Amino acid sequence: ERGLHEHFMMKEIHEQPDAVGRALRGRLDERFHTVHLGGLNMDAREAREIKRVKILGCGSAYYAGQMGAQFIEEVARIPADAEPASEFRYRNPVVERDTLYIAVSQSGETLDTLVAVQELKRKGGRVIGLVNAVGSSIARAVDGGVYLHAGPEVSVASTKALTNMAVAFAMLGIHLGRIRDVSPADGRRLIEGLKKLPEHIQSIVDQEEELAKIAGQLAKHESLFFVGRTRGYPVAREGAQKLKEISYRHAEAYQTSELKHGPLALISPDVPSVAIVPQDELLDRNIGALHEIAARSGPLYVVTHPGVDIPDGVAAKIVVPKNEPELDPILLTIPLQILAYYAAVALGHDVDKPRNLAKSVTVE
Ligand code: BG6
Numbered sequence: 001e002r003g004l005h006e007h008f009m010m011k012e013i014h015e016q017p018d019a020v021g022r023a024l025r026g027r028l029d030e031r032f033h034t035v036h037l038g039g040l041n042m043d044a045r046e047a048r049e050i051k052r053v054k055i056l057g058c059g060s061a062y063y064a065g066q067m068g069a070q071f072i073e074e075v076a077r078i079p080a081d082a083e084p085a086s087e088f089r090y091r092n093p094v095v096e097r098d099t100l101y102i103a104v105s106q107s108g109e110t111l112d113t114l115v116a117v118q119e120l121k122r123k124g125g126r127v128i129g130l131v132n133a134v135g136s137s138i139a140r141a142v143d144g145g146v147y148l149h150a151g152p153e154v155s156v157a158s159t160k161a162l163t164n165m166a167v168a169f170a171m172l173g174i175h176l177g178r179i180r181d182v183s184p185a186d187g188r189r190l191i192e193g194l195k196k197l198p199e200h201i202q203s204i205v206d207q208e209e210e211l212a213k214i215a216g217q218l219a220k221h222e223s224l225f226f227v228g229r230t231r232g233y234p235v236a237r238e239g240a241q242k243l244k245e246i247s248y249r250h251a252e253a254y255q256t257s258e259l260k261h262g263p264l265a266l267i268s269p270d271v272p273s274v275a276i277v278p279q280d281e282l283l284d285r286n287i288g289a290l291h292e293i294a295a296r297s298g299p300l301y302v303v304t305h306p307g308v309d310i311p312d313g314v315a316a317k318i319v320v321p322k323n324e325p326e327l328d329p330i331l332l333t334i335p336l337q338i339l340a341y342y343a344a345v346a347l348g349h350d351v352d353k354p355r356n357l358a359k360s361v362t363v364e
Helices: 008-014 016-024 044-048 058-078 111-122 136-141 160-179 184-205 208-218 232-247 256-261 282-294 323-344
Strands: 054-055 080-084 099-105 124-131 144-147 222-228 250-255 274-275 300-304 316-319
Touching: 008 016, 008 256, 016 160, 044 160, 054 058, 054 222, 058 080, 058 099, 058 111, 058 232, 080 144, 099 111, 111 124, 111 136, 124 136, 124 160, 144 160, 144 184, 160 184, 160 323, 184 323, 208 316, 208 323, 222 232, 222 256, 232 250, 232 274, 232 323, 250 256, 256 282, 256 323, 274 323, 282 300, 300 323
Parallel strands: 054 080, 054 099, 099 124, 124 144, 222 250, 222 274, 274 300, 300 316
Antiparallel strands: none
């Protein structure tokens, strides 16, 4: 049921505070400052032996995987990366015994991801799933996993499932980190950050009207950049993906640091940039990049934190609440969902049924 909302996508955007609350429920351990994930089927000794993490998913699940890889490597200090499952399964990958493989999927039925899991199992790899749909094919195929508890997601463009994927990766990263070298103080800091997410997400959703106006401006452009770096880069990729999926505008995500090595040539008054500029250790460099874009008359839509001094003359400044730096990507993504939604609405597209796309792709 869509309820009061015109589209499932907006209904699901609004459900995110509750969805995140459900994902966290019963899993946070305030005594040992860690997270319990009952379905992992992996004891502490096995968890300590993990030398590497490889995350596999498709579409938004792959971008959530990039967020997860960043979190796990940064917090648990285990080398981690994400790869599209659709590529992994076809390239005869080396499967290592001490690598933890993680399959991410909302539906649990995406065939490319399922076949990647089957290929891993065939070669003796240990695979866990981060899956929303209980009892789905991927949930049944893996050795253990974390259910997302986002509730049913109808909109083709994923919102609450992606958010819960990122939250589940954070919980997994804290769990693995606290078995290793993350201190109780850091564990507590991150758990406090997780607990604030529902309220922080709500305050972004409350900016809907303002974001709708900004989206109307954005939608006028045929082609856009989304730029971010390190933690902000998967956010930029997901933002560009969402806009492409439902507004059919061309959007390209780029590392802010790489702009000067090429795409700066394309910046002009016709090609705006949505820039992810968190209050973190890269702030000065990110601000420098904004000046580079502004100097080429590129319109700037900046997603940032309270108190960040953005150059004058930007087209829009969107402010999200500051959380712990490692958790920032989860919040920075939310306004991009709302921008994509209202850009599509402004252009008159059927948000819930984007052309050429299906909610879950169960063919090769
Ligand atoms: C795609 C959908 O084909 O599958 C995307 O259009 C989605 O929205 C992707 O992110 C992966 O789906 P799932 O169910 O495996 O998370």
